[in-house]
Amino acid sequence: MTEKTQPPAYGPHSASADLPTQYTPADVEGKLYERWVERGYFTADAKSEKEPYAIVIPPPNVTGSLHLGHAFEHTLIDALTRRKRMQGFETLWQPGMDHAGIATQNVVERELAKEGKSRHDLGREAFVERVWQWKAESGGQISGQMRRLGDGVDWARERFTMDDGLSRAVQTIFKRLFDDGLIYRAERIINWCPRCLTAISDIEVEYQEDDGELVSIRYGEGEDTLVVATTRAETMLGDTAVAVHPDDERYAHLVGRTVRLPLTDRSIPVVADEHVDPAFGTGAVKVTPAHDPNDFEIGRRHGLPQLTIMDEHAIITAHGPFLGLDRLEARSAVVAALRAEGRIVDEKRPYRHSVGHCSRCKTTIEPRLSMQWWVRVAPLAKAAGDAVRDGRVTIHPKEMSSRYFEWVDNLHDWCISRQLWWGHRIPVWYGPAGETVCVGPDEEPPSGAGWHQETDVLDTWFSSGLWPFSTLGWPERTDSLAKFYPNSVLVTGYDILFFWVARMMMFGLYAMDGVPPFHTIALHGMVRDQFGKKMSKSFGNAVNPLDWMDTYGSDAVRFTLARGANPGVDVPIGEDWVQASRNFANKIWNATRFALLNGATVEGDLPSPEEMSATDRWILSRLNSVVAEVDAYYDDYQFAKLSDALFHFAWDEVFDWYVELSKTTFAAGGRPAEVSRRVLGEVLDVTLRLLHPVTPFVTDELWTTLTSGESVVVAAWPEDSGFRDPAAEREIGTVRQVVTEVRRFRADQGLQPGQRVPAALDLTGAPALAAHEEAIRSLLRLQPAEEGFTATATLPVAGATVALDLSGAIDFEAERKRLTKDLAAAEKELAQTTAKLGNEAFLAKAPDHVVDKIRARRATAEADITRIQAQLAKLP
Known part of the structure; x- marks a missing residue:
């Protein structure tokens, strides 16, 4: 065993007096945790000569509270760091919280709504002050809950993604990426949430199967007719073309010509594009470049106009009878108008299809053409993939690597701007003559007439992607950064492999000269209820740990x-x-x-x-x-x-x-x-x-x-x-076998655990047991065999023979009746289950889990019959 400081001598009974007769966690846990913190057990020393072991906490949202998923993840991280601390490492478990841009702004806006106000009533500066006030008063309750759980974090190092140091890191890396041409501004199709009124990234869109309507619409007249199908009929108001495959002979005569767009006074061209699948539907698709990402690309290839027909609230802005309608109201109205014109060829209702929803508020996402800021991810994603492929970073379990590669190898440019007020404001200034200036943390922004800062803030995942090194003082070359970067391991759920892990890999490799942010990525699963169902308040199975x-x-x-x-x-x-x-x-x-x-x-x-x-x-x-x-x-x-x-x-x-x-x-x-x-x-x-x-x-x-x-x-x-000592292990294994078998026999005979019975032990076939006879008798409640002893049952076990006199301990006739009754019940169960499993009609209709349950019942009945028959055979 390991060496340790020897305690002072004490008598046999003195220490036990310090322990209450029962363990009451509430009397122990709080005082112990405060003692650990006061003694500095969790404090990491950047100047220590010990080998470092560092883990960051996946920063919980400042709006959150400790849920079972947090408790699960924190338990694993805490176990790793506690073990490494005991092994002599200089351990750092870095705590902190994320400012959670959309979620936090929504919370504060709801509070304002109770007062009959909106953020616009306060103005940007006052609203941000109000958010900071909320954070100070109500945010971060999770810190106290972490203490309850026993998290061994270094509280002196607690960080917040909006604090001064981390904000400096955000501005620094934005400036570097901008100067390197890896951040740019462009008009593209983005995922827009009409409720949160902001763009969100691809990975913040949750897809689910919704009931909709698939409507087939006839465009054009006479021979110049095509039929297109859509689940979003209202977007036809923004169509600027119909696309067909170049090799589709059905429409070859129409390519290059125009067809009339129903409900409008416009004619739109028919274009040939290889993106179109001629085998899907009619082989013709409507093209709405400003409201669909695939259509946007078709539009770019063919120089099509990009008509925006909805505002930020998803209200129709196209002039005509649908002006001012919500998109869902417009959908029904457009279909009704098309039906009145005889343009509806087919309708499928309900039509189940995958629909994107905002992960924050669950509102249906609206693809929308918008001017936004983007990260050019190709070189960053390649570096993130290479770091795992060449072994600098290990993903555990290894089968999760394929998910990681599937993501980073196919990553699209990342939309990082958000139309919010709470968050890191993009450090870009626009001038009166169209100038664009990116400002670093030590630079003065341009001033004077006509200059103004970008109003958008950065995606929350932008700042949390810097977490492994920004929390250690980067961009300064601090002692902590030198000691604890890269982190030893990242412990996180596979569900944020794309949200967070890939971001940290890209930014860490970029900012830290090719050194990845951690050596190992240890992925865990999600906590579910005992039936394997996802925990959710709506399901009624959520648990407050x-x-x-x-x-x-x-x-x-x-x-x-x-x-x-x-x-x-x-x-x-x-x-x-x-x-x-x-x-x-x-x-x-x-x-x-x-x-x-x-x-x-x-x-x-x-x-x-x-x-x-x-x-x-x-x-x-x-x-x-x-x-x-x-x-x-x-x-x-x-x-x-x-x-x-x-x-x-x-x-x-x-x-x-x-x-x-x-x-x-x-x-x-x-x-x-x-x-x-x-x-x-x-x-x-x-x-x-x-x-x-x-x-x-x-x-x-x-x-x-x-x-x-x-x-x-x-x-x-x-x-x-x-x-x-294999010999000792075999010897005690034999003792355990004897005790276990005799205990089983006693239970089968209906003896009470504490009931003593006379017994004779013959250990000649197992001489090693002789040293354990007293212990065996004590464990089995066996009295020594006295004169006149008569064995009514004999058990040969592991070379030994245990003879018992049960004559005074069991009413054999009553036991025989009980066992006979149990045997009859088991035989009836066997007959019933066998009959069901022999019924072909039943097997053809019954679900697999029902059949499996009956098979299990039959197996249990068979085992019960064998056991009871053996017990009956042992009765004298």
């Missing part, structure tokens, strides 16, 4: 989340699982308390193996195997497996077997008891340190009581000493 923490303790919530965390896979979680983790925390508490009451100690060196019993050697051998196993799982980000390994080792092997097997040793006293007390102290010491990163509170309370050490937070991480 604080409620579970109040009821079961933070350790129970953390352990449950970690135990479900397989890399890149969604995590189902239910309250009963949190309850089971609370039981585990209680088990740890009670077992440690028992050990202290029986004199378990960490004082002095471990006795030599020669002094130890096979039971002692077995548990130490298993302990070292578990240390190695847990280390391997941590290095592979296998949180579920490491948590499961610790759970089964602690509960099954330490508490249920080693402690129980040692009771007879403790009772006998002498040197063997002293040895076992020291071994038990060692096992608990190491087990608590192994458990600490995932369950920090209960382990610190127990470890400091057990060892009198300062805190397990800064204790040494256990190391595998290399000690293994």
Whole structure:
């Protein structure tokens, strides 16, 4: 085991007096966390000579509160940093929050609406002041909730994407990108939210299947007729062409000619473009360059006019009978007018199709031609892809790499301007003669008549893309930047691989001279309910993790989340699982308390193996195997497996077997008891340190009581000493087999767990068990066989024979009746399920999950019959 400061000597019962008889998380967690922070355990020293280990928090929105997804992600990050801290690294878990442009502006605008005001009533400067005021009063409640969870972040370094340092970083990188020709202004089709009144990026659009109407419309007259289909009939008011494929012979005679656009006094050309799929629909498509991204490209290729027919609120601006209508009202009105003219060829209603919605407010997105600011991503995205391909950055699990490449290899230029007031205002000034000047953080903006700054702000993901280095003081070359960049690992959900991870990769490589922002990207899944369904308030299955923490303790919530965390896979979680983790925390508490009451100690060196019993050697051998196993799982980000390994080792092997097997040793006293007390102290010491990163509170309370050490937070991480004893493991394995088989037999016979019965043990076939006879009898409640003993049941197990006299313990006739009744029920169940599975008509109609359930019932019935028949055969 690892070296550690030895505590002062104490008597067998003194430490246990410090532990209450029951574990109450509320009495422990708050005071422990404040102690950890006050002692500076989480403070990172940029001048330390220790090897650095740095992780950034995925910055939660300032508008947010701790949801189960946060709790899940924070648990994983905290476990990694706590382990590395114990391993002697200089750890930094960087905290902070994102200003969340659209979301925060919406919150404050709703508050203003309650007062009967809008942001325009206040003006830009006063509105921004109002947002800062809201942030100071109401924003950032998540920080207090992070403390509840036990997040070991360096609070002294907490950052906000709108603070002065990060704003300087934003202005610096904008200026560099602009000067390098990687930021430009252009009129393009963007995703426009008529509710938020701003452009949003492609990755902020959520697509869902909606019911719509597919309308086929006849354009032109006589032989000059084409039929086009659309789900957005109102956009025909902005059509400037009809496109067909160059090789489509059906329309060859029309290419280069014009057709009349219904409901208007315009004629529009028929153009040939390879973008058109001649096999889809009629093979002719309407072209609306100002309101569709594909049509925009067709329009550019053919020099078509770009007619904008809606304003920013999606209200029709085209002159005519539809002027002033909302787009949905206009859609119905346009279809009605076309029907009246006899232009409707076909209508499909309802028509299910994929429709983009604003991820913030769920309003249907409107493609809109707009002058915006863009990042030219091609060289940045190539660098981000190359960093993973050449091994500088590893994505874990590796199968997620394909998603990453699919994104960065096909990335379109990024629209970074937002028509908001809250955010980083774009540092560009326009002059009276059409000048455009980009201003860096140390430069004075131009002034004088006619000069004004760009009114748009930057996409929130622009500033959060700088997070791994802006939080460390960039663009200044600070000690923190030199020490902690690049970060060791990024832990985040696969759902923001495109939103955030790709942005950080592009900006980090660009700003930091080709050095990526992290060595490893460890992706996790989404938290779902116990049935695998997405958690949502609208579904009624959303969970406030604080409620579970109040009821079961933070350790129970953390352990449950970690135990479900397989890399890149969604995590189902239910309250009963949190309850089971609370039981585990209680088990740890009670077992440690028992050990202290029986004199378990960490004082002095471990006795030599020669002094130890096979039971002692077995548990130490298993302990070292578990240390190695847990280390391997941590290095592979296998949180579920490491948590499961610790759970089964602690509960099954330490508490249920080693402690129980040692009771007879403790009772006998002498040197063997002293040895076992020291071994038990060692096992608990190491087990608590192994458990600490995932369950920090209960382990610190127990470890400091057990060892009198300062805190397990800064204790040494256990190391595998290399000690293994396969012979002891086999010997104790045989003991466990005997005890387990006899316990099963007792249960089958209806004996109560504490009921004592006379028994004779013949261990000639398993001589190694002789040393454990007293423990075996104690665990199995077996009395010695006295004169006149008559065996009514004999069990051969692992080379030993256990003979029991059950004559005075069981009413055999009543037991036979009970088992016979159970057998009849099992046989009836088998007959019914077999009949159903033999019914071809049933199998043809029943869903797969129903058939599988019946198959499972039949298998259970078969197993029950075998078990009951065996029990009946054993009755005398």
